[in-house]
Amino acid sequence: MPDSWHQGRLAAFDIETTGLDVDTDRVVTAAVWRIDATSGATSCTEWLADPGIDIPGDASAVHGITTEYAKTHGKPAREAVTEIAAELNYLVERAVPVVVFNAAYDLTLLDRELVRYHQSADFTGGLRVVDPMVLDRQVDRFRKGSRKLGDVCGHYGIALDEQAHGCRADALAAARLAWRLAEAHEDLAAMDIDELHAAQVRWRAEQAASLQAYLRRSTSPEAVVDPNWPIIPASG
Template identity: 40%
Template sequence: MRPNRFDGFCDACSVHVAAGGGALTGLPGQWRTWCLACSPQPPERGAHDGWHRLPLASLDLETTGVDPHGDRVVSYALLDEPGFEITGLVNPGVPIPAAAAAVHGITDAMVAAAPPPADALAVVLDWVDTLVQRRVGLVVFNACYDLTMLRAEAVRHSLPQPDWDRLLVVDPYVVDWGIERGQLGQRRLVDVAAYYGVSVDGAHDATVDARAAREVAVELAARHAEVGGTPLEDLMTHQRAWYADRAADWNSYARRVGRELDDPDGWPLTG
């Protein structure tokens, strides 16, 4: 959801809503205006059991850009069982573009003395492999970006890789789309976190984002029994289907406006 930019009337109660005084949801051509009292809210937490009551790991990467195949990792955060947290900087071996540094605040000077990718990312890949062996779910917001980036770095530096096909992934970005079908508008991590009451203090810091993603995943499962009560192995199947649906939805728009198409089979790894 986002604030409404123009005056309108609440879709639920028809009260007048001044610009900036309510919320806006929906898709282009199908916008809906809400007063604050009527704006969509998530359901209450349920008492059901599910994977949200089990240990969950979380991963986030900060990078040199938005191309998961060609850009490089500059920092990582690995969150596992309580008390386990590994974070680090990576010297990518290439300049960090100013646009990327403006987002995450990591500069060339900051990574000059950091380990090279072959050393730093070997730790990350080994940890992911332990999750596969332990059958622990890994939370990654927009997993097809981070995991594709990690795999590309592994190939680039000839590093051992985990069995990606056996990795259990929980992607709050995809799960949220499966629930809401895009009807709540833009759903970046900060948007989904705000909707579910999860604090994000310092977005685009790998540790902050990894922690917020895991908390959002737990809220999604706790508030939607059909999600939380689904075994992680089956949730993988659902997420692939939801991602394919989201890609089809995006591609119908992208074809009209000449934008790049998404691969409907690109979750949790693209290409």
């Protein structure tokens, strides 16, 4: 048995989308890595979806997928979303932790897609998530600068290849970042995955409250930062 959650089996998940609104935007691409840190074995499954709506130019500029390309080469969105959820269910059934950078975005948007297509989000109950964004903010609270994936990877010496902002590269980078954080911080490595998941729920809430207070003081008196993690409940 591995000594820590990061030394055994891990998965990593990332999506690219039509935009930033978790309630209305759609999945365009997704990737799930399966990683065995003991043996070094890895595999990756990827999806390209036709989201059923136009992909705005600013989103295409990030991930490189245009509306025309998605319509021509992508699976119907319902089919792709169902397969992604099935892969996550597979991992849940085998108690494999899933690394997701900024999980509250990726997993919430996927949740809304499942609701949109009347699919069951069964994976949400047993999913154990490792979110390097939450972990980094917890262990290095006062570091200045951006906490985007590329910047956090740069801080920890993890290279993003030329496919950065593609879900395959970003998911793998997130997994490497989670491993590096656990190696560097014994308190993270010492937790079992249930303890770590529960801790991240608390830490995310604390981080959201701190950011909200800062925004209200500095730029936006009515700013609201949702504290929920790893999935933001639907309003109404």
